[in-house]
Amino acid sequence: MLRLDPETGKQKWYTTDGAKSVLSAIISILIGMAVGMIIIVIVGLTKDNISAKGIWEGVRLVFLGVFSTGRESGALTFGFNPVNMGNMLFRATPLIMTGLSVAVAFKTGLFNIGAAGQYLMGTMGTLTVGLTLGNTDCPVLIAWIAAFLTGVILGGFWGAIPGIFKAYLNINEVITCIMTNWIAANLVTWWFDAHDIFKNSAEGGKVGYIIPLKNVGVVTPKMGTDVLFPGSQANGGIWIACIIAVAMLILLNKTTFGYELKACGSNRHAAKYAGINDKKNIILSMVISGALAAGGASLYYLSGNTEFFWSTYMSLPSEGFNGIPVALLAANNPVAVIFTGIFMSMLNVAGMQLKYLTAYNEYIADIIIAVIVYLSAFSMFIKQLLNGREKKKGGNK
Amino acid sequence: MTSEYVIEMNHIRKEFPGIVANDDITLQLKKGEIHALLGENGAGKSTLMSVLFGLYQPEAGTIKKDGVEVKINNPNDATALGIGMVHQHFKLIEVFTVLDNIILGAETTKMGFLQKKEARRKVIELSEKYGLKVDVDAKVEDITVGMQQRVEILKMLYRDNDILIFDEPTAVLTPQEIDELMEIMRGFAKEGKSILFITHKLNEIMAVSDRVTVLRKGKYIGTVNTKDTNKQELSNMMVGRPVQLEINKDDADPADVVLNVEGLTVPSKIHKNDAVKDVSFNVRKGEIVCIAGIDGNGQTELIHGLTGLEKATAGKIEICGQDVSRASIRKRSQAGMSHIPEDRHKHGLVLGFTLEQNLVLQKYMEPQFQNHGFIKFDEVRKYADKLIEDYDVRSGQGPVTVARSMSGGNQQKAIIARELDRDEPLIVAVQPTRGLDVGAIEHIHKQLIEERDKGKAILLVSLELDEVLGLSDRILVLYEGEIVGELDPKKTNPQELGLYMSGALRKGKEAEQC
Known part of the structure; x- marks a missing residue:
């Protein structure tokens, strides 16, 4: 039911769908943080080495971790911390991309749970091409673009597989995505196992890792992040991710292509009736989705510092799955994904601060993230509650 | 004190934000009568019944049962008062058996164990007593819509309800099933049960009801005895202006062939045989050709094969001389075909989209509405x-x-706006008036005739005999996927049409055994 402003006759801003989405996301986040706080208090009370002061410090760090500037004469200090801020943006980059990946697929009515596999394919493509071209005379810019595009294309291809199965055989994409995830994990492990030249044998004790791209000089330029956040890992990748997010918003909301994708997602039969090629659109949507997830991996590893543990056949990268809550909290709005992605990485940074500055370990942050992940599915329900409350109010008037 | 009425709803008022759904409505139901509640879509019939069934609380007004004021807070209260309701959309669990569905919520148990034997006996007894044929052990998903409705009715009887509400019960039934239902309803009334019958079909009201209460736009218009009124008066009361029930049109003046179909064969999704077998026909400029038949005789598949929603295995389709037998849906539509689909929720609309987005569903890719792939939102809004x-x-x-x-x-x-405004030479209209009220039906019929007079070729699929006979210039009867007869509506009558539809008569053949 709609509530109209008696004076202007227009819908009140807080009753719009967008406002409700934001509100329900914030409620989910607050509940998640509250649960985290309770856990901090409980852990603090049961541990002898954490005092009441320690508990209070933990609580503050969970909320204000990014603003922590360390300790001064025993007390926590807060303020602008460029390293934390920069690292938050750096870690947000892959989350924003996988969040976009999940969001775009959702808009087309598909649940891309295969972002993890697509992310791995992107990792493989980017590292392989980056390291290979980096050792030749190829200009850095060309090598960068080639490495990025290879990752993105491989990810798009990996996303196309569940798309094709869905479009032509009507096999649920969730099942094929889970399978392609593990195929990717094994494929990537095999690829790097078979190619010793990519393994980091120069630095002792790092044989399990791939040579970081900074060793060959193929890295993303800082694009001003070194000035804004000196000393942090932040690089131009975050700007690229933001530009891609805006591009996705335009693609989905302003173009005929986006109209077709959403029509297919909302009602495949009606789209078909209107002459829209539903099969093509389902596949394309998964290709874009896969390319976005892989782009996250490409940007992450093109930062140069990051090292890839290649023997990954037993595990999938968490970025792939964390894209799901990022997208859900953002109600699948591509620009909102930027903020929810940054928020998730903020919790991550807060976790690191907890570890460095208190007797707590960083897993508390993971628990909070887990609760929010859980509640992000819940945010739909909260939105319904908001709707329902209004209906009831309207009915009893 | 005994009252003449089993149920009295006095001066009921129910508001929703921005709209008064029921404004001072009074409804009195006598014992043993069939009382029809008539009104257009959105007149407030369903709201009123939801108030009676305890789903909504009225802002004002009282409800009396046998002269005693009662408060109905929820459907359980309604059931306790003996009020039962068959909803328009059945509330059945598809994977449960008929018996399980009937006893659900009113199970007899002994120490926590179900006592199905007893329930089963009672259900079978009821079904025999009222002629409600059901297979108690079949799963609901496997039985016909007609039988599902009988299950809903048995649910009410099982709970010993004696005030039965039927919400648009005939919308989903075939003509034969409608006749059966009418018979069953008369049986209930004879037993002393009271029936509230929500509908907007005048024929059914005239056939079965004792009294009629008419609502219009949330207001009470009046209650009349069925025998003292007629269809015209009722429809005028319902719509609020004189409605033309008869369809008036000039004779057709057909010209060139617009649609030509030869040997079209479409496989069935349900069984192994073809749903449409070697069907040939044409539609010319300036005529309305109607495909008549009982539901499920291949109409849907024929239209799907024609429009490209499903693949035809054989046959040739030409639109305006252009062969589109193998063309995509979009190519066919651009060759000159607009399509008002049978299922407006499945095919006709993207329900999650806004109205304007839906209105450009067939046109968004045209230069008028897009520039290099970017939608021109101003143009869309204007259009x-x-x-x-x-x-x-x-x-x-x-x-x-x-x-x-x-x-x-x-x-x-x-x-209809979207499809007619495309101004294509061929209009395929599949059950364009299904589920609509008299006013809307009249309007759509007029529009179709206007289009015909403008020189459009119209292929109409309809299950309503009145519509088939009144609107069409030529009737093709489809029976088990074949065209068994071509009739001239001016020279035929419902009886003959019915014989063709049931397969008893065939073109060029003497009546077969039926």
Whole structure:
């Protein structure tokens, strides 16, 4: 039911769908943080080495971790911390991309749970091409673009597989995505196992890792992040991710292509009736989705510092799955994904601060993230509650 | 004190934000009568019944049962008062058996164990007593819609309800099933049960009801005895202006062939045989050709094969001389075909989209609405405003209303606006008036005749005999996927048409055994 402003006759801003989405996301986040706080208090009370002061410090760090500037004469200090801020943006980059990946697929009515596999394919493509071209005379810019595009294309291809199965055989994409995830994990492990030249044998004790791209000089330029956040890992990748997010918003909301994708997602039969090629659109949507997830991996590893543990056949990268809550909290709005992605990485940074500055370990942050992940599915329900409350109010008037 | 009425709803008022759904409505139900509640879509019939069934609380007014005022807070209270309801959309669990569905919520148990034997005996007894044929052990998903409705009726009887509400019960039934239902309802009335019958079909009211209460736009218009009134008067009361029930049109003046179909064969999704077998026909400029038949005789598949929603295995389709037998849906539509689909929720609309987005569903890719792939939102809005105005599509927020929130009649109007405004030479209209009220039906019929007179070729699929006989210039009867007869509506009658539809008569053949 709609509530109209008696004076202007227009819908009140807080009753719009967008406002409700934001509100329900914030409620989910607050509940998640509250649960985290309770856990901090409980852990603090049961541990002898954490005092009441320690508990209070933990609580503050969970909320204000990014603003922590360390300790001064025993007390926590807060303020602008460029390293934390920069690292938050750096870690947000892959989350924003996988969040976009999940969001775009959702808009087309598909649940891309295969972002993890697509992310791995992107990792493989980017590292392989980056390291290979980096050792030749190829200009850095060309090598960068080639490495990025290879990752993105491989990810798009990996996303196309569940798309094709869905479009032509009507096999649920969730099942094929889970399978392609593990195929990717094994494929990537095999690829790097078979190619010793990519393994980091120069630095002792790092044989399990791939040579970081900074060793060959193929890295993303800082694009001003070194000035804004000196000393942090932040690089131009975050700007690229933001530009891609805006591009996705335009693609989905302003173009005929986006109209077709959403029509297919909302009602495949009606789209078909209107002459829209539903099969093509389902596949394309998964290709874009896969390319976005892989782009996250490409940007992450093109930062140069990051090292890839290649023997990954037993595990999938968490970025792939964390894209799901990022997208859900953002109600699948591509620009909102930027903020929810940054928020998730903020919790991550807060976790690191907890570890460095208190007797707590960083897993508390993971628990909070887990609760929010859980509640992000819940945010739909909260939105319904908001709707329902209004209906009831309207009915009893 | 005993009252003449088993149920009295006095001066009921029910508001929703921005709208008064029921405004001072009084309804009195006598014992043993069939009382019809008549009104257009959105007149407040369903709201009133929901108030009676405890789903809504009225803002004002009282409900009396046998002269005693009662308060009905929820459906359980209603059931306790003996009020039962068959909803328009059945509330059955598809994977449960008929028996399980009937006893659900009113199970007899002994120490926590179900006592199905007893229940089973009672259900079978009831079904025999009232002629409600059901297979108690079949799963609901496997039985016909007609039988599902009988299950719903048995649910009420099992709970010993004696006030039975039927919400648009005939919308989903075939003509034969409707006749059976009428018979069953008469049986109930004879037993002393009281029936409230919500409908907007005048024929059924005349056939079965004792009294009629008419609502219009949330207001009470009046209650009349069925025997003292007629269809014309009722429809005038319902719509609020004189309605033309008869369809008036000039003779057709067919010209060139627009659609030519030869040997079309479409496989069935349900069984191994073809649903449409070697069907050939044509539709010419300036005529309405109607495909008549009982539901499920291949109409849907024929239209799907024609429009490209499903693949035909054989046959040739030409639109305006262009062979589109193997063309995509879009190519066919661009060759000159607009299509008002049978299922407006499945095919006709993207319910999650706004009205304006739906209105450009067939046109968004045209240069008028896009520039290098970017949608021209101003143009879309302008076009939507124009269609809303021209075709009188009513909705809460105009072009930005979400299609899901619109009434069925206006959803259909939106689809018709979109398809007719494309101005294609061929219009395929599949059950364009299904589920609509008299006023809307009249309007759509007029529009179709106007289009015909403009020189459009119209292929109509309809299950309503009145519509088939009144609207068409030529009738093709489809029986088990074959065209068994071509009739001239002026020279035939419902009886003959019925014989063709049931397969008893065939073109060029003497009557076969039936």
